[in-house]
Amino acid sequence: MSVNQLIFRNLKKNLKNYYLYVFALIFSVALYFAFVTLQYDPAMNDTKDTMKGAAAIRAASVLLVAIVSIFLLYANNIFIKRRSKEIGLFQLIGMTKSRIFSILTAENFILYFGSLVIGSFIGFSISRLILMILFKISGVDAIASLHFSSQALIQTVVVFCVIYLLIMLMNYVFIKRQSILSLFRVVSSTEGKVKKMSIFEIIIGIIGVVLIISGYYVSTKLLSGNFTTVTGLFGAMIFILGSVIIGTYLFYKGSVSFIFNLIRKKKDGYLTINQVLSLSSIMFRMKSNALLLTIITTVSALAIGLLSLSYISYYSAEKMAENQVAGDFSFVKPEEAAKFNQVLEANNISFNEKQIDVIQVDANLKEILGNLNGLMVDPKAMTMPVISDKAVKNIDVAEGETIFTGYNDLLQKFMSLKDSGPIGLKGQNETIPLHYLGLKKDSVVSGYFTNGGQPTAIVDETVFELLKKDVNPAIQKESSIFIGITLKDEVNIEKANDLFKEMFGSEDRFNSSRLEISNGQKQIMGLIMFIVGFLGLTFLITSGCILYFKQMGEGEEEKPSYTILRKLGFTQGDLLKGIQAKQIFNFGIPLVVGLLHSYFAVQSGWFLFGTEVWTPMIIVMVIYTGLYSVFGILSVLYYKKVIKEAL
Amino acid sequence: MKILEANKIHKSYGNKFNKQEVLKGIDINVEKGEFVSIMGASGSGKTTLLNVLSSIDKVSGGTIKIEGKEMTAMKERQLAEFRKHHLGFIFQDYNLLDTLTVKENILLPLSISKISKRAANEMFNGVAAELGILDIKDKYPNEISGGQKQRTSAARAFIHEPSIIFADEPTGALDSKSASDLLNKLSEMNQNRKATIVMVTHDTTAASFSGRVIFIKDGQIYTQLNRGEQSRQTFFKDIMKTQGVLGGVPNER
Ligand SMILES: Nc1ncnc2c1ncn2[C@@H]1O[C@H](COP(=O)(O)OP(=O)(O)OP(=O)(O)O)[C@@H](O)[C@H]1O
Ligand SMILES: [Mg+2]
Numbered sequence: 037m038s039v040n041q042l043i044f045r046n047l048k049k050n051l052k053n054y055y056l057y058v059f060a061l062i063f064s065v066a067l068y069f070a071f072v073t074l075q076y077d078p079a080m081n082d083t084k085d086t087m088k089g090a091a092a093i094r095a096a097s098v099l100l101v102a103i104v105s106i107f108l109l110y111a112n113n114i115f116i117k118r119r120s121k122e123i124g125l126f127q128l129i130g131m132t133k134s135r136i137f138s139i140l141t142a143e144n145f146i147l148y149f150g151s152l153v154i155g156s157f158i159g160f161s162i163s164r165l166i167l168m169i170l171f172k173i174s175g176v177d178a179i180a181s182l183h184f185s186s187q188a189l190i191q192t193v194v195v196f197c198v199i200y201l202l203i204m205l206m207n208y209v210f211i212k213r214q215s216i217l218s219l220f221r222v223v224s225s226t227e228g229k230v231k232k233m234s235i236f237e238i239i240i241g242i243i244g245v246v247l248i249i250s251g252y253y254v255s256t257k258l259l260s261g262n263f264t265t266v267t268g269l270f271g272a273m274i275f276i277l278g279s280v281i282i283g284t285y286l287f288y289k290g291s292v293s294f295i296f297n298l299i300r301k302k303k304d305g306y307l308t309i310n311q312v313l314s315l316s317s318i319m320f321r322m323k324s325n326a327l328l329l330t331i332i333t334t335v336s337a338l339a340i341g342l343l344s345l346s347y348i349s350y351y352s353a354e355k356m357a358e359n360q361v362a363g364d365f366s367f368v369k370p371e372e373a374a375k376f377n378q379v380l381e382a383n384n385i386s387f388n389e390k391q392i393d394v395i396q397v398d399a400n401l402k403e404i405l406g407n408l409n410g411l412m413v414d415p416k417a418m419t420m421p422v423i424s425d426k427a428v429k430n431i432d433v434a435e436g437e438t439i440f441t442g443y444n445d446l447l448q449k450f451m452s453l454k455d456s457g458p459i460g461l462k463g464q465n466e467t468i469p470l471h472y473l474g475l476k477k478d479s480v481v482s483g484y485f486t487n488g489g490q491p492t493a494i495v496d497e498t499v500f501e502l503l504k505k506d507v508n509p510a511i512q513k514e515s516s517i518f519i520g521i522t523l524k525d526e527v528n529i530e531k532a533n534d535l536f537k538e539m540f541g542s543e544d545r546f547n548s549s550r551l552e553i554s555n556g557q558k559q560i561m562g563l564i565m566f567i568v569g570f571l572g573l574t575f576l577i578t579s580g581c582i583l584y585f586k587q588m589g590e591g592e593e594e595k596p597s598y599t600i601l602r603k604l605g606f607t608q609g610d611l612l613k614g615i616q617a618k619q620i621f622n623f624g625i626p627l628v629v630g631l632l633h634s635y636f637a638v639q640s641g642w643f644l645f646g647t648e649v650w651t652p653m654i655i656v657m658v659i660y661t662g663l664y665s666v667f668g669i670l671s672v673l674y675y676k677k678v679i680k681e682a683l
Numbered sequence: 684m685k686i687l688e689a690n691k692i693h694k695s696y697g698n699k700f701n702k703q704e705v706l707k708g709i710d711i712n713v714e715k716g717e718f719v720s721i722m723g724a725s726g727s728g729k730t731t732l733l734n735v736l737s738s739i740d741k742v743s744g745g746t747i748k749i750e751g752k753e754m755t756a757m758k759e760r761q762l763a764e765f766r767k768h769h770l771g772f773i774f775q776d777y778n779l780l781d782t783l784t785v786k787e788n789i790l791l792p793l794s795i796s797k798i799s800k801r802a803a804n805e806m807f808n809g810v811a812a813e814l815g816i817l818d819i820k821d822k823y824p825n826e827i828s829g830g831q832k833q834r835t836s837a838a839r840a841f842i843h844e845p846s847i848i849f850a851d852e853p854t855g856a857l858d859s860k861s862a863s864d865l866l867n868k869l870s871e872m873n874q875n876r877k878a879t880i881v882m883v884t885h886d887t888t889a890a891s892f893s894g895r896v897i898f899i900k901d902g903q904i905y906t907q908l909n910r911g912e913q914s915r916q917t918f919f920k921d922i923m924k925t926q927g928v929l930g931g932v933p934n935e936r
Contacts, residue, residue, distance in 0.1 A: 305786035305820070306803050308794045312783060320782040600778040603739050604792060605767030607760050683739070 047143050050119070058151050060111045060581055064104045065155025067574060069192045070163040071097055076185040077167060096567045100574060105199045107578040112203045114585045116140075116210050118592070123214050137211050141204055148200050156192060160184065166570075173350070174562025175555055237297070241290030247283025251276045255640040276640075280633060284333050288326040292625075293319060309606055313614025317594065318621060328586060329626050332579045336630030339575035340660050341637040344653040345645050346565040348638075352646025353557035363390070363520030364529060365536060366482035367547050372540070373519040379535050386524045387532075392427040394485045394518050395504055396420070396511045397461045399493065404457035404472050417462065419511050421485040422493045424500035428480055433496050438470040440491035442479035453491075461493070463506030468499060481518045482548060576660065580667035583623060587671040591678045598682035608679050615675045623668035631657055685748075686847065686879050687713035687736065692745035694731055705731045707902035708745070713847075716877040718870065720890040722926065723899035729883040730775060730851055732899065736881065737770055737849045738762045749847070767795055771840035773850040775883075777832040779824040785835050786811075786820040792843040810838045813868055815861070829856035837865055841872060848872070850882040854889050866892045887926065891919040898929055905929060 051058075075093050126136050255276050258269070296319050300307070307316065318325065364387075367373035373389070380387055398417040405415050425433045433439055438459065453475060460467045481492055495503070523529055533551045540547050598611055635653075642649045694706035705728040713719055723729050734740035736747060738754050747754045749769075754762065771792070772778070779788050786807060793803050811817040814834040819827055827835070833856050840848050850869070854862035870892055872878040882893060890896050892915070898905040908925060910918045 304800065304804065305784065305790045305807065306794065306800050307783070307787050307790070309791075312780065312787070312791065312794075316780075316782040316787070594782075597780045597782065600774075600780060601791075602763070603766070603772060603774070603778065605763045605765070605770070606795075607763040609760075 046122075046139070047146060050143075054115065054147060057111055057115050058147060060108065060585075061148065061151035062155040062158065063577065063581075064108060065152050065192065065196060066159035066162065068097075068100055068104055068195065069156045069159030069188065070166050071100055071570065072188040072191050073160060073163040073183075073185055074167060074170070076188045077163075077183050093567065096571055099571060101195055103571070103574055103578055105202065107582065108199055109203060109206060110582055111585060112206060114589055116207055118589065120214060123211060127214070133211050133214075137208055140207055140211070144200075144203065144207070148196075148203075152193070152196055156189060159192075170563070170566045173566060174559045237290050237294050239290070240286050241292075241294045244283045244286030244288075244290050247279040248287060249283075251278075251280035251283060252636045254279075255636050258640045281330065281334055284629060284633075285326060285330040287629075288329045288625075289322070292326075293322045296322075309601070309610050310614040310617050312601075313611060314618035314621060317590070317618055321590070325622075328582070332583060333626040333630045333633065335575050335579045336626060336660070336664070337633035337637065339572040340630060340634035340657060342568045343572045343660065344634065344638045344656045345642060346561065346568040347652040347656050348642050348646040348649060350558065350561040350565045350646075351652040352648050353561055354554045355647045363482075363522045363550070364532070365521040365547070365549050366484070367519040367521070368482070368484055368513075368515035368517065369547075370517065370519060372547060373521065376521070376536065376539060379539065380521075380532060383531065383535065385528045385532055388522045388524065390427075390520045390522070392423055392481060392518045392520070393500075393504070394421050394423055394481050394492075394513075394516055395500075395507050396485075396513060396516075397422045397463065397493070397503055398508065398511065400460035400462065400467070401453075404454045404459055420490050420493055421481060422461065422495060422500065422503060423481065424497045425494050426497045426500075428494060431476075431494055433473070433494055435496045435498055436469075436471055437473050437496070438499075439473050439476060439494045441476040441494055442481075442486055442491045461495070461499075461503060462508070463503055464508045466502075466506055468502065470495065470499070482520070484515075484548075485513065485518060572660075576663055580664055583626075584667045584671050584674075587619070587622065588674055591671075591675050595678055595682055598679050602679075602683040608676075611679045612672075612676060615679070616672055619668050619672050619675075623664070623671070627661060627664055631661070684715045685712050686715040686717075686750055687711065687881070688748040689736060690746045692732075692735060692747065693743045694728070694735055694740070695743050705902055706735070706742075709899075709902070709904055711736070711897065711904075713879060713881060715879055716873065717895065718873045718880045718893040719882070720893040720896045721881065721883045721899060722885070722890055722896055722922070722929075723905075724929070725885075727899050728902050729899060733849050733851050733881065733883050737772065737847075738766060767792070768843075769846045771843065771845035771848040773833070773837045773840045773848070773853040775851040775855065777824075777829075777836045779832055779835055779839075781824050784821050784823055785816060785827065785831075788824070788835055789820075789838045789842055791839060792845075796843060806842055807838075810841050814838050814865065830858065830861055833857060834861065834865065837868070841868075844876065845878070847879045847881065850880065852884055853882060854884065854886055859888075862886070862889065887919060887922050890922050891915050896922055896925075898925060900929060 075097060123136055126139075127133070254272055258272055258276070296315055299311075300315060300319070303311065365376065367376065370391075377387070377389065396419050399420050400416045401418055402415045425431050428441075431439060431441075438461075440453070453472075455474060457472050458469060459472045460469050475491065479486065479492070480494075486492060523532060529551055533549050536547075536549045537552065601611060602608070634657075638649065638653055642653070646652075689709065689711040691708045691710060692706055693704070693708055695702050695704040697703050709732065721729050721732065731740065735742045738747070738749075738757075742755060745755070749765070752765075754765070757765070779785075780791075783791070789811065790803055790807055793806070798806075807820075808817065811820060814837060816831060816834050816838060819831055824832060824835070833853065837850075837853055840850070848869070853869070854865060857865060866889055869880055869882070873880050880893070882889070884890050891910075894910050896908045898907070906925060908918070908921055913921070
């Protein structure tokens with residue numbers, strides 16, 4: 037038989053084994069090519085410019101290459117190991133190692149480049165869909181059309197050729213180390229023994245848990261002002277990452293096997309069928325599992341965390357715009373507001389106009405500030421906007437009292453206010469003592485006055501008049517009148533916004549449109565969310581695939597055990613129940629730990645990204661869990677097939 | 684009382700175009716409490732016969748009744764249930780689970796019964812001591828010898844005191860001392876507890892422990908020998924003679 041025939045035969049025989057590998061390949065190529073096509077798409081140019089997203093896209097594509105190559109190398113590793121017997125057999129019949137290598141190379145070449153072609157084609161076809169999604173979520177009004185970019189193709193081909201060479205190198209090393217003996221090597225020896233449970237393991241387990249908890253603890257303190265220098269902050273972040281990841285590894289290695297050992301020891305040999313299939317099988321491979329589980333956990337945590345944060349920003353875009361604008365449109369110059377009013381009237385758009393006098397006053401907040409958390413301001417003289425209670429509906433404060441409004445989560449993190457207490461408002465000559473009564477959420481004046489997010493003090497009309505007469509001119513803004521315009525009918529908002537843009541450009545320091553700010557925010561966040569979502573999805577699918585591949589391998593390895601158990605009279609249903617328990621562990625544990633990690637990551641810094649944490653975080657977590665479970669279900673189905681074939 | 688009744692069982696492997704008929708109409712009856720050996724050349728279909736008798740494999744034709752119940756008509760679940768409770772197996776290739784220790788392997792059949800842990804432990808200690816594997820109870824199968832695996836496999840077959848034990852070459856990997864220990868144990872189970880035993884063997888000595896030997900050739904029963912009131916030595920010689928006629932390679936110890 038000539039070598040060519042041998043290659044062809046092998047290929048045909050192995051295609052069944054390989055179909056998942058091929059799937060993984062096609063998937064990676066398609067994903068990468070689609071992404072790179074986007075990068076070179078002319079339609080992206082506007083998007084890129086306006087949002088300075090070019091760097092983000094480039095960084096993302098580098099990250100994508102890294103994920104894809106690790107994934108492919110890992111998949112290749114699994115599949116070449118499955119063939120070690122075959123390779124041993126070739127050696128036994130006298131083939132040289134270099135000959136075997138060339139056969140494998142040729143075989144892989146066909147598979148690999150076949151997949152490359154198919155993958156590019158698929159990638160190209162879905163790139164338009166992806167572009168459409170991008171435009172949709174970032175609210176860009178452009179038509180997604182199909183542009184074939186030879187540059188993108190070249191880049192894809194080059195990247196995958198390099199990965200191919202890496203894979204070949206790996207195969208070469210593998211074959212080099214392979215000996216004929218591997219043919220006769222029976223099942224690999226057990227990795228975790230019952231009797232070898234030691235104090236050492238307990239200590240490792242405890243250290244793992246302690247590391248994770250301390251990482252979590254530091255993360256809650258991260259942005260609350262305990263770390264004031266950049267190096268301190270950076271050091272804390274490195275510490276959190278390191279301690280959580282290492283802790284996770286030690287947790288899997290120590291605690292999990294410790295707990296399992298404990299259960300098994302307690303059972304004293306008397307295991308139920310469920311435990312035989314889950315407990316003992318997992319312990320059997322604990323060593324290699326610990327590392328894999330750590331990787332999957334970290335990757336999941338990363339993906340969930342990033343997805344949550346970007347979704348939080350996206351989700352909060354409208355909220356933030358409300359804080360900034362207070363009304364649909366806000367002005368600080370009466371003449372410009374008047375012009376806009378005329379235009380609105382000319383277009384038959386009815387509206388309400390509200391004018392509020394706003395002055396800036398230095399406030400002594402020392403008594404009600406909880407902690408300043410390293411913010412570089414003087415609590416005895418913080419400049420803040422003050423308005424009269426006449427300007428706001430439903431709020432009436434007594435003469436000696438004040439209420440703050442325009443609550444902002446981010447600011448709250450840095451300067452938390454007590455529930456009540458005495459404050460002082462300083463005029464030019466006089467200081468008026470007031471009793472602070474609490475904080476309200478709504479913002480009543482635009483960001484121009486609040487410096488982006490400070491609360492506004494509401495005082496009684498008489499107090500306001502006093503302060504107004506005694507203002508400190510040094511701290512006053514150019515304008516001290518806020519004009520908010522709210523449409524009577526929200527349906528007209530788009531039209532009004534267009535008129536606004538025509539007159540004043542998209543935004544300046546004085547005039548702002550809520551829709552415009554919200555849109556701008558959405559555009560930036562949309563692109564970021566798109567990129568993060570893309571990467572997160574890749575993380576999810578690759579880690580799911582890797583777990584699935586691993587389970588496929590384990591299933592094949594354990595097939596003889598299923599045969600034995602079925603011979604002894606255990607039904608397929610009995611076995612399947614055990615397998616389900618095992619898969620709940622294999623897929624569930626990294627997911628749960630990953631969710632926990634990302635929960636703490638999100639909690640530590642979400643307020644930098646938006647105003648609303650629970651809804652977006654929970655949505656992301658639920659979706660992630662759902663998609664991830666698909667792989668667990670697939671693997672159970674695979675086991676079901678193996679069990680069925682076992683007898 | 685007949686515990687096992689097989690009529691005209693046929694078994695063939697392969698597909699329509701490439702069929703190999705391994706069993707060609709075998710009738711076997713086993714009385715309750717009997718100890719039967721099956722002998723025959725390598726590849727004559729002994730393992731196949733044992734597999735179909737014990738419901739692990741399906742027959743291509745014929746009927747098998749165990750305790751009057753027709754196995755060939757039963758559903759897969761019922762069969763499994765039946766095996767679990769009433770049958771014990773010692774397999775030619777041991778069939779131990781690599782992921783379990785010796786003790787866990789042996790206790791496996793008890794996991795479905797509602798026996799207390801204490802009782803299970805006592806049963807284990809008894810059977811393991813008799814087979815001399817008590818001191819390896821915490822080892823994994825890949826850490827013990829072939830003979831030890833075989834004894835582990837035997838212990839697993841005995842532990843739940845099944846009504847029929849099917850043994851395929853149970854002494855194949857044992858030295859003569861351990862072999863006769865195991866065979867004595869089998870005989871003991873057979874006599875004291877009236878356990879029915881069906882054993883496949885190449886070993887004439889092993890066969891001489893049983894009460895009846897069935898010879899298989901070309902997928903059919905060639906002949907049968909009854910021990911009757913003979914001593915083991917005379918029975919041994921009888922078996923040797925028949926084996927000589929049969930043409931298989933006699934395996935003497
Ligand atoms: N699963 C199978 N598929 C196809 N043919 C089989 C299968 N199992 C056994 N055979 C064939 O059936 C015949 C009988 O096999 P069996 O294992 O029953 O022999 P045996 O008498 O137990 O031999 P030994 O003494 O070597 O164990 C052999 O020719 C074998 O090739
Ligand atoms: Mg056999």
